[in-house]
Amino acid sequence: MPEFFQQTLNGLSLGAIYALIALGYTMVYGVLRFINFAHSDIFMVGAYLGYYLARLVPAASVWGGLAVMAGAMAGCALLGILIERLAYRPLRRGPTLNVLITAIGVSLLLEYSGQIGFGAEPRTFPVLFPERDVRIGSLVISSSQLVVIAVAVVLLLALQFIVHRTRIGTAMRAVALNPQAARLVGINNDVVISFTFGLGSALAAAGGILYATNYPSIDPLMGVMPGLKAFTAAVLGGIGNIPGAALGGLILGLVETFVAGSPWSTYKDAIAFGVLIVILLFRPAGLLGKFRIEKV
Amino acid sequence: MPKPHLALLAALAAAGIIARFSGLIDPYYLDVLTIVGINIILAVSLNLVNGYTGQFSLGHAGFMSVGAYLSAAASLFLGPTLLGSHPSAIMEGLFFLGALLAGGAAAAAAGLIVGIPSLRLRGDYLAIVTLAFGEIIRVVFQNIDALGGALGLNGIPPYTSIFWVLAFAALTVFVVTCLVNSTYGRGFLAVRDDEIAAAAVGLNPTRYKIVAFVVGAFFAGIAGGLYGHFRLTITPGGFDFTKSIEIVVMVILGGMGNTPGVILAAILLTLLPEFLRPVAEYRMIIYSLLLIILMIIRPQGLFKLRPGGRADKGG
Amino acid sequence: MPFAFRRFSWLLMAALVPVVPVAGQDTIKVGEVASLTGKDADFGQSSHKGTLLAIEEINASGGLLGRKLVLLTEDNQCKQGESATAARKLISRDKVVALLGEVASSRSLEMAPIAQASAVPMISPSSTNPRVTAIGDYIFRVCFIDPFQGTVMAKFARDTLKLHRVAVLTSVSSAYSVGLAKYFKEGFVKGGGEIVLQQKYSEGDKDFKAQLTVIRAAGVDGIFVPGYYTEAALICLQARELGLDAPIFGGDGWEGTPLIEIGGKAVEGTYYSTHYSPDNAAPVVQDFVRKFRARFEGETPDAMAALGYDSAMVLAEAIKRTGTTEGPKVRDAIAATRDYPGVTGVTTIDAERNASKAAAIFTVADGKFKFVESIAP
Numbered sequence: 001m002p003e004f005f006q007q008t009l010n011g012l013s014l015g016a017i018y019a020l021i022a023l024g025y026t027m028v029y030g031v032l033r034f035i036n037f038a039h040s041d042i043f044m045v046g047a048y049l050g051y052y053l054a055r056l057v058p059a060a061s062v063w064g065g066l067a068v069m070a071g072a073m074a075g076c077a078l079l080g081i082l083i084e085r086l087a088y089r090p091l092r093r094g095p096t097l098n099v100l101i102t103a104i105g106v107s108l109l110l111e112y113s114g115q116i117g118f119g120a121e122p123r124t125f126p127v128l129f130p131e132r133d134v135r136i137g138s139l140v141i142s143s144s145q146l147v148v149i150a151v152a153v154v155l156l157l158a159l160q161f162i163v164h165r166t167r168i169g170t171a172m173r174a175v176a177l178n179p180q181a182a183r184l185v186g187i188n189n190d191v192v193i194s195f196t197f198g199l200g201s202a203l204a205a206a207g208g209i210l211y212a213t214n215y216p217s218i219d220p221l222m223g224v225m226p227g228l229k230a231f232t233a234a235v236l237g238g239i240g241n242i243p244g245a246a247l248g249g250l251i252l253g254l255v256e257t258f259v260a261g262s263p264w265s266t267y268k269d270a271i272a273f274g275v276l277i278v279i280l281l282f283r284p285a286g287l288l289g290k291f292r293i294e295k296v
Numbered sequence: 297m298p299k300p301h302l303a304l305l306a307a308l309a310a311a312g313i314i315a316r317f318s319g320l321i322d323p324y325y326l327d328v329l330t331i332v333g334i335n336i337i338l339a340v341s342l343n344l345v346n347g348y349t350g351q352f353s354l355g356h357a358g359f360m361s362v363g364a365y366l367s368a369a370a371s372l373f374l375g376p377t378l379l380g381s382h383p384s385a386i387m388e389g390l391f392f393l394g395a396l397l398a399g400g401a402a403a404a405a406a407g408l409i410v411g412i413p414s415l416r417l418r419g420d421y422l423a424i425v426t427l428a429f430g431e432i433i434r435v436v437f438q439n440i441d442a443l444g445g446a447l448g449l450n451g452i453p454p455y456t457s458i459f460w461v462l463a464f465a466a467l468t469v470f471v472v473t474c475l476v477n478s479t480y481g482r483g484f485l486a487v488r489d490d491e492i493a494a495a496a497v498g499l500n501p502t503r504y505k506i507v508a509f510v511v512g513a514f515f516a517g518i519a520g521g522l523y524g525h526f527r528l529t530i531t532p533g534g535f536d537f538t539k540s541i542e543i544v545v546m547v548i549l550g551g552m553g554n555t556p557g558v559i560l561a562a563i564l565l566t567l568l569p570e571f572l573r574p575v576a577e578y579r580m581i582i583y584s585l586l587l588i589i590l591m592i593i594r595p596q597g598l599f600k601l602r603p604g605g606r607a608d609k610g611g
Numbered sequence: 612m613p614f615a616f617r618r619f620s621w622l623l624m625a626a627l628v629p630v631v632p633v634a635g636q637d638t639i640k641v642g643e644v645a646s647l648t649g650k651d652a653d654f655g656q657s658s659h660k661g662t663l664l665a666i667e668e669i670n671a672s673g674g675l676l677g678r679k680l681v682l683l684t685e686d687n688q689c690k691q692g693e694s695a696t697a698a699r700k701l702i703s704r705d706k707v708v709a710l711l712g713e714v715a716s717s718r719s720l721e722m723a724p725i726a727q728a729s730a731v732p733m734i735s736p737s738s739t740n741p742r743v744t745a746i747g748d749y750i751f752r753v754c755f756i757d758p759f760q761g762t763v764m765a766k767f768a769r770d771t772l773k774l775h776r777v778a779v780l781t782s783v784s785s786a787y788s789v790g791l792a793k794y795f796k797e798g799f800v801k802g803g804g805e806i807v808l809q810q811k812y813s814e815g816d817k818d819f820k821a822q823l824t825v826i827r828a829a830g831v832d833g834i835f836v837p838g839y840y841t842e843a844a845l846i847c848l849q850a851r852e853l854g855l856d857a858p859i860f861g862g863d864g865w866e867g868t869p870l871i872e873i874g875g876k877a878v879e880g881t882y883y884s885t886h887y888s889p890d891n892a893a894p895v896v897q898d899f900v901r902k903f904r905a906r907f908e909g910e911t912p913d914a915m916a917a918l919g920y921d922s923a924m925v926l927a928e929a930i931k932r933t934g935t936t937e938g939p940k941v942r943d944a945i946a947a948t949r950d951y952p953g954v955t956g957v958t959t960i961d962a963e964r965n966a967s968k969a970a971a972i973f974t975v976a977d978g979k980f981k982f983v984e985s986i987a988p
Contacts, residue, residue, distance in 0.1 A: 003828050006853070010820040035420060090592045097352075098591050101548050104541060105587030112580040112648055120652030122841050124872040133852060138827075140853050215817035216848075217841045217873045221650055225815030228427075228537070235424040260821035266783045266811035270435035273428035277413060280425055284416040323703040327696050435813075438783055447786035450720045450742060527695050529720040533784060533814075534691025573700075576686050577647050 002138045007261050008254070013145035013214070015253020016152035020207035021230035022237070022245035023159060024200035030176045030240035031196045034096045037103040038083060039204055040227020041110035044220060046076045046205025047125065047212040048118055054126040065128035069151075069209050073202035080201025081194045089190070114220030122219040125212035148210045155206060156246050162199070163242060172196055176240065229256075229272070236276050238289020247287060251275075300474050307466035315459030326458060330526055332566045333461035334519050337468045339546040339562040340555060341515035344472050346544065347553035348481075349508040350488030351414060352423040355430030356516050356543050358410075359403040361535035362433060363517025364524040365443055367399030368452045371525065375453065392455040396464075396521040403517025404510045406433070411509030415502050427537050437532040448531035449524070456526035464522060468515045473555055475511065484508060488553070549590065638681045639674075639936055641666070641926065642701030644712035644722055649689030650814075654714050654915045658736050659684060661919030662711055664906055669927050676934065680927070683707060687718060698722040702729045708936040709733065711922050714915065716740035716786055723750045730938040732945055734926055736918035739863075740790055744964040749942050751964045753921045753955065755886065755988075757787070760862050761794025763884050763970045763986045764835065768795075769802040771972075771984065772858055772882070774832040776807045780822055780846065782838050784814040791837035791862045799835075807831050812842070819846050823853050833858045840867040843883075844874035851877040858882065863970075866914035871978055882983065884970045886955040887917040890980040891971075899954045914955070921953040925960075 021043055028036045049072040057064030087106055091099045134141040163169040171192045174182040183189055211226065212218050233252040237244025255275050259268045279287060318326055338360065345353045371392075379391055410429045414422050438446050475481045486494040487501045494501055524530045542565075550561030568586070572579040643662055646655025666682045669675055683705050685697035694713055701707045702725065710726050710733040713719045719738040726733035727747030735743060735752040739760065744750045768774045777799060782788035796806050808829045810822035823846070826834060834850070834857055836843050843865045850859060858880065865883035874881075889900050889911050899920060903912040912920075928951060929944035930936060948960040956968035972983040 003824055006824045007821055010818070010824065014818050029420070035423075087588055087592070095552075097548050097552065101545055102588050102591045104545060105584045105591070108580060108584035109588065112584065115648050115652055116577060116581065120648075120656055122653065122869050122873070124869065135854070138854065142852050211817070215845055217817070217845060217869070219653070219841075222817075232424060232428065235421060239420060257818075257821040260810070260812065260819075261825040265822060266439055267435060268811070269813055270432045273432050276428050277425055280417060280421060281413055284418075284421060286421070324696070324700045327699045331692070331696065445786070446784055446789045447717060447720075447740060447742070451746075454724075523692070527692055527721055528724050529717065531691060531717045531786070533717075539691075570696075573685065576684070579686065580648055580688065 003261075005139050007257050009139070009141060009145060011254035011257035012250065013148050013253070014257055015233075015250035016149045017207055017211050017214070017226065017249075018230045018233045018253050019246040019249025020152050020155065020203055020210065021226060022234040022249045023156065023242060024204045024207075025231055025234040026237070026239055026242060026245040027159075027172075027196055027200045027203075029234070030242075031172055031193060032088075032092075032096075032099075034088075034099050035103070035231065036197075036200070037100070038106040038110060039200065040223035040230070041107050041114075042076050042080055042201045042223075043204040043208040043211070043227060044114060044218070044223040045079060045110065046072045046201075046208030047218045047222065048114070049075045049205065050128070050209040050212060051123060051125055051218060054128060060127045060130045062129060065213075068128055069206055072205045072209055076205035076208075077198035077202040080197040080204075084194055084197040089193075092193075111220055111224075118220055120220065122217045125216040125218050127216075128209070128213055144214045148214060151206065151210060152246075155203060156242075159199075159203070159242060168192065168195055232273065232276050235286055236279060238286030241286065241288045241290075244286055244288035251287075300470055300477075304466055304470040307469075308463055311459050311462035311466060314462060315457060318458050328567065328570055330456070330458055330461050332563050333458070333465045334523050334526070335543075335546065335562040335566045336465045336559050337461075337515055337519040337522070338543045339550065339558045340465075340468050340472050341512045341519070342543050343547050343550070343553065343555060343558045344476070344484070345508045345512040346547050347551075347558065348472075348476050348484045348488060349505060351505055351508060352419060353410075353426040353509070353512070354423045354537065354540050354544060355410060355426035355428075355433075356512070357535040357537070357539035358426075358430030358433040359406055359513040359516035360520035360523070360539070361437060361530070361532065362406045362513075362520065363396075363399035363403040364520030364530045364535070365399075365437060365449065366402040366517070367395040367521030368449045368524040368530060369443060370395040370398055371453050371455065372449060372451065388455065392460070392525065395455075395525075396460075396518055399521035400514045400517040403520065404514040406517075407509040407511075407513025408506065410513070411506040414505055414509065427540065430535075430537055430540055434532045434536055444531075446532065448529060448534075450529035452524050452528045452530070454525060454528055456522050461522055461526075464515075464518055468518070469555060469559065471511070471515075476555075485553070545587065549587075638679045639676070639930070640681045640683055640705060640707045641923070642698070642705060642707035642710045642712075643682055643684040644687055644694050644697045644701070644710065644718070645684055646689045646714055646718070647684070647686040649687075651689045651715060654737075655689070657913055657915035658714050658919035660903070660907055660910075661912060661916035661921075662736070662923045664903055664916075665920045665923035665927070667906070668902070669923075675927050675930055676936075682923075687713070689715075689718075691717070692721070694718040695721040695725055698725045702726070702731050707731065708930075708938070709926055709941060711736065711919075711926065713738060716743055716790075719743045719750075720746070723747065726750060730942075732926070732938060732942045734922045734945065736922040737915060739787055741963075741965075748946075748964070749938070751925075751945050751960060753925055753953065753958060753966045754863075754918055755968060755970060756965050757790035758794045759988060760884055760970060761791050761796075761837075762798040763972075764791075764860065764862060765795050765798025765802060765804075766986060767882070767884070767972055767984075768799060768833060768835070768860065769804055772833060772860070774804065774858070776805050776831045777833045777835055778808040778810065778826045778829060778831045779806060779835045779837075780810050780812065780819070780826070782813060782816075782842065783811040785838070787864060788837045791864075792835070795835055795837065816842070817845055818849075820849050820853065823850050823855055826850075827853055827855045831857055833860065835859075836861045837864065839864040840870040841873065843881075844870050844872075844878060847874045847877040847881055863914055866973075868911055868913065871975060871980075874975075878975045879978075880974065880976075882972055882974050884972050884986075885914055886968060886970060887914045888971070888973050888980045888982070889913070891982065895952055896954055917954045921955050921958065924953065925951055925958065 053068045053071045132143045233248035234245045237248030487504045546562045550558030645659045687693035716738040723746035781792040860882040863885040866885040933940045933944035951958045959967045961967040969987040
């Protein structure tokens with residue numbers, strides 16, 4: 001029984017990270033209708049930014065950790081806006097599949113440049129937040145797990161606030177609903193889209209730092225697997241739907257954890273994907289997605 | 297004789313001639329040419345699904361692996377008993393053909409299984425499901441010890457020759473082109489352009505989607521079999537989603553639903569990394585930069601040789 | 612001609628200009644197929660650096676047979692199929708006399724048939740699956756193989772650590788991990804032990820708490836982790852966090868400074884088998900470490916670098932011994948390598964063309980690697 005609680009905690013912590021990355025995928029999809037393949041690599045850049053910025057702050061301090069995270073989020077927001085401006089905006093008029101190729105190109109570019117620039121060898125991520133473990137019987141709660149869950153919740157709430165209670169958020173929802181109409185009512189789509197990318201990239205950076213805090217080894221290809229899982233989580237929850245991404249992330253994290261702790265651990269990835277397929281069979285637009293009825 | 301049939305015969309003859317003189321070609325060039333042929337089969341078969349029928353499939357490498365594993369298993373486990381110790385070239389050739397077709401059939405069956413959930417799913421949901429299937433296939437193969445597990449199968453008999461590859465490439469192009477240009481085949485394009493309208497005029501979109509998946513998967517399986525008997529070793533990890541994405545890039549770069557364009561894109565994207573060898577480590581950086589730049593300056597696909605591409609549905 | 616074609620013709624023409632190889636007679640060309648980019652790039656780059664150091668060292672002291680050694684390296688991006696194309700190019704276009712590579716068994720298996728068919732000797736620095744050298748008599752390796760290492764660790768676990776009930780945590784997507792686990796299990800059970808639990812993880816995983824939680828509940832004496840140093844370090848960290856104090860041990864994949872950097876206190880008191888450690892006081896090792904650090908900006912060489920170095924040195928020594936670069940003669944010379952004093956141990960190439968050498972068990976004490984015992988074949 002205590003194992004069940006331990007695994008639940010493990011799953012929630014893993015799920016929180018997937019949720020953070022998934023939020024970025026889903027936001028960009030909601031506004032632009034395309035899957036930003038480069039998102040997982042911005043996650044990686046966020047972790048590396050954290051690695052370098054950490055040298056400027058004292059280790060294992062809450063304020064230091066938050067400052068580094070803020071710095072990395074800002075840096076990646078800029079990177080995301082830059083990528084959008086240079087690589088995606090020229091293709092906005094055309095079919096979305098072309099932007100997909102560009103996104104793949106950007107992803108490969110970031111990965112391989114990272115291998116040359118940062119070196120392929122894994123680096124040890126410094127300790128950003130003070131580490132303390134709480135033990136209740138045989139249940140071990142590590143502080144990093146708690147930090148991950150806490151920060152993810154805070155960021156999710158902040159995101160919901162931005163999207164539903166601010167003007168820019170309303171503008172984002174408008175562009176997501178109907179870009180032409182949004183332009184007609186005076187919204188500057190370019191600004192909104194840049195903002196969306198910046199916000200999504202900032203979330204990816206936060207995810208990267210939290211991931212690196214929990215698993216202190218970073219390398220230029222660290223985003224590939226988590227990115228794939230997070231993308232799956234976003235679709236699971238209904239792509240374009242923000243609470244859906246969080247829900248998808250949590251479900252995926254829990255499923256993966258429980259399967260990993262079972263005799264079927266060798267099929268872990270297959271089962272996680274299998275769950276996705278089964279859920280999509282019954283709810284073709286994801287758990288919280290709206291199935292758009294196309295009117296002829 | 298209709299033009300496509302003539303073209304096929306000409307291509308087969310050309311394949312035969314090239315194969316006859318393959319001893320004169322430098323082994324490295326021959327190697328690259330063989331890979332080009334395999335990539336053409338992969339890209340053209342995926343084009344049927346993604347380009348002509350508009351179903352965004354990200355799991356093509358999974359079908360390739362099914363074909364590769366089944367045909368390799370046939371050669372390794374059934375081959376010795378069926379062929380005996382000194383088979384003649386004809387016997388070997390027939391056996392190889394059988395193994396390839398068996399691999400293709402298995403892949404087609406997998407295509408059927410993957411195609412069915414696609415009925416309810418649209419666009420990006422379909423993409424993730426096909427990607428999920430591809431990954432599931434990979435994990436399953438990784439766990440089958442009889443098929444080598446994570447190390448995969450090796451010591452596969454080297455049956456693939458340039459003739460087989462070029463012949464099947466020609467055949468794939470022939471089948472896909474004839475299929476799409478037939479009266480029946482117009483249905484694929486109709487499903488792509490507007491599924492509801494297609495249903496409204498009496499077509500069964502379900503059937504077209506499934507046929508596209510099955511035929512596409514069949515040829516991917518053939519390509520897998522050819523690959524396995526060429527490289528002589530296959531691993532589950534070599535058929536992952538990055539491989540699927542490579543094939544998707546060829547299709548999109550070639551212009552979705554533009555078979556000559558897709559063929560040229562397959563050739564270009566196979567040759568490009570070879571040309572970039574002198575720059576070694578920067579090869580992939582240049583490759584990815586080129587991808588980005590190509591899409592920005594020529595978004596309609598590289599080779600717009602004739603109209604018939606996707607109807608632009610506007611921003 | 613489509614417009615776009617014109618744009619690319621410059622590219623095609625530039626590439627068709629033949630790259631004239633360095634003139635033949637006064638150089639010896641050795642080919643290397645390496646994982647310089649892609650998912651195993653850290654191992655491939657390390658191995659490549661070791662090989663490069665060896666080649667440069669030989670050239671600095673007058674070359675081989677009076678001729679300069681030229682290393683032609685091709686990257687395979689860790690992608691399936693690329694190693695074969697690279698090998699073919701090196702053999703037929705660049706006319707290399709021998710091939711070095713690859714670090715991963717699956718990629719070596721691609722290159723080996725080509726080398727064998729072209730009668731070009733091939734030495735793999737670190738592919739441990741037995742099937743690689745079984746391809747043919749031109750294929751060699753300078754590392755020990757999975758069966759040997761698995762048995763060594765099983766023996767160590769039973770006899771020295773006195774373990775009875777062990778859990779095995781394997782990476783299901785790594786042929787190395789699966790192979791090593793298989794032979795360990797066989798050896799351990801044969802020695803009277805019990806494999807209580809087998810959990811798996813896969814490539815790219817960083818969270819092992821789920822598997823470790825189940826292992827904790829099973830109450831085992833020790834955990835065998837036949838993986839690479841990054842995962843091993845994280846596994847140790849997470850195990851200790853969960854309060855799992857049983858000894859954790861592994862194979863040569865553990866060797867690397869990131870093990871201590873990432874693992875910190877969690878890896879103290881863990882064990883692993885290897886053929887090399889930078890903290891080994893033997894003069895040949897310290898010499899190598901010093902030269903490597905001088906060449907590569909203070910970087911400490913790991914086992915991959917040491918094996919890359921030895922693979923090149925063994926090849927060179929064989930060529931020197933036989934006085935020619937002809938394939939069959941070099942092959943015979945490599946096969947006759949006896950007690951070569953390599954950085955990774957005294958190496959003898961046995962009848963199966965594998966390196967027969969002792970495995971050294973190391974542990975981590977006070978933040979450094981410490982030698983424990985040596986187990987001979």
